Amino acid sequence: MFYREAGDFSTTYAQDQQTFPIKFDRYRYYVVLFLAIVVVPFIINDYWLNSLMLPFLIYAIAAIGLNILVGYCGQVSLGTGGFMAVGAYSCYKFMTGVDIWWGGELVYRLPEFNIFFAVIMGGVMTALVGVLFGLPSLRIKGFYLAVATLAAQFFLVWLFNRVAWFYNYSASGQISAPERDLFGVLLTGPSTQAWATYLFCLFFAIVSAVIARNLTRGSVGRKWMAIRDMDIAAEIIGVNPLRAKLTAFAISSFFIGISGALFFAVYLGAVEVGEAFGITKSFTVLFMIIIGGLGSVFGSFAGAAFLVLLPVALKVVGVDWLGWPTDIVAHLQLVIVGLLIIVFLIAEPHGIAQLWRVAKEKLRLWPFPH
């Protein structure tokens, strides 16, 4: 009944190859975009923004990034937290003006970047660092690569804690985002409007998703998937593993860097590297793509939504409605989230994205399943 090709004719190749070839699906996508861009900014308040929407959008970008690497290219990474930290610290350095020292003297100070470009630079720097740490992937695979990226995680956190230049020599070792605006609308600092920061992050989330989706449909993505499925076979049919793996690391890290920059500058406003970008962050994002679905852009959003919403929902139900003590609810939360992850891995190893695909197939046949 729904999701049916019947009566939906493609007359050009472009029509045939679009992301959502089924009309119903396409309109559903437009409705979601319309709600997100036009409706939500008018009704969003500080609570919804900071508790749900910002973390959801920012984690979704990180999940898209990691999904490219793990889900599409098959290279396991545990360095997400470290790469997010690179994004955050580069964004901070570019927004406050990169200072170059030589022999104890200030040689040159770059002008301060606009917040928009600072976030992009966060992504670019992270892409470079990602390529660097992606080099071992040419020689090592699977669990061993996971350990190598784990080393990146610990090294990067240590670096940002150790070298005072990264946090502009502040006494506490924290970085805090000064007030910055885009076209006169404040985007960082305490006096921002909920709609402005929401739209800023939404913009990056949508653009990341569109880019990721189209990359994975094209030749680059097909090379990644060939490497993922069987690297030797891919090499024989002419896929250059060096290029495929390093582009995956670069693009994945670019998105993760963007999310790290937004996480620091727009969402939290001040971060401390060990606390905000520790190993738990790497695992959180990895859980997101596993629960959401490996190798699916929708899955990245679904996984991020699941892991951001669930704790808040459990807290609202447990503490605000049922009036239970906060510590019991916090412990229950760990139990429930852990349990759900196990249940998901057993019942649906391909994640929420697979549920969505199955639901679409069923809807297509409904009401005559045979």
Next chain:
Amino acid sequence: MKYKLATMAVAGLMAAGPVMADLVFPSLSYRTGPYAAGGIPFADGYADYFTLLNERDGGIGGEMLQVPECETAYNTEKGVECYESLKGSGGLVYQPLSTGITYQLIPKVTADDIPMLTSGLGRTSAKNGNVFSHVFNFPANYWDGASVAIKHILDQEGGDISGKKIALVYHNSAYGKEPIRTLQELSKKHGFDFTEMPVDHPGQEQKSQWLQIRRDKPDYVIMYGWGVMNQVAVQEAINIRFPMDKFIGIWWSGSENDVMSAGAGADGYKALTFHNVGSDYPLYDDLKQYVFDAGKAAGAGDQAGTVLYNRGLYAAMLVAEAAKTAQEIHGTTAITPGQMRDGMEALNITEAKMAALGLPNFGPEFQVSCENHGGNGFAAVTQWDAAAKEWKLITEFMQSDQEVIQPLIEEDSAAYAAENNIEPACN
């Protein structure tokens, strides 16, 4: 069905907001995670004091008090979520008990016109009320702690510590890094050698740091630790037979939790404090009558009399007094967060006041002003008696070296003001 669910959700959200008429003192607590051992007694003490005021006095100025709790697990993201969710309930003052969360909230509370109290923690330069209009850190701050520790060492060594080696074992975070600048200045002034030894979160792994201490043999070790890091450090110090009376923790490294597990070996370990210890105060009689015996104690009710429980009581007492002050200034009992800020800025804690509250000799006297949000920096040293299982105050309350600290505060707050274009709040 959908509408029904939606209405239920909306009704639930509305029901979740507490009644606006009460005075709300939100508690950003942490009863879970690696820092829970410190978070639980503080949160219990904080809640119990307000329960006592409700039960005994009928609130403050006739207004009943509410203490909604929100679990942060010492995590900054959850802290922000908690702040936003409790903001709607009209919270009068926030006490996050986490330096990381404090840094997040400093700009937010200032923009939202809500005061924040960070006694003995947070950003030290918030003492300068000219720059940090909504942040208070009386009666003492991290730099006072570092300075008082050095003063105590000076007393021990007969006034001369030049050439002595002093090591700082610190939690590698904003919290632990705070005293470094002060200790560097003090090492210039007094001529001691200063080494830094960071310990990464959560602090269970400290073998290499203590190996280094064993090799370098510093004369004194100062520790800025929290949570499980403290217990591990005390145990490691015992393992390398470091003399415990030359091992001095900041006030966050000086509770029963930190030394109990080490047993008799921890005897003689020292820690700073900015309030008195023990439960020998008239206030405890009232607490027993109105709270403990009535079954209204927060949490498991087993924390009474511990160092951090006392700190929770003290923190609650300070903001309760500030609320009273605010009610007097503005002539209304139903104060707003903005009025509460004025109350905190006019807070005057005297010995007579504390005695009347049932806490004689409990903490230092101080007067908050627009320029000075941080009190006078008095702290004392306590020592652990493993046989009696109690902390004992072994010195008078002494003032920190203001001539070193004040310029540092001016410098750091000026940098913050320049970074964020802040106009001086006091004229």
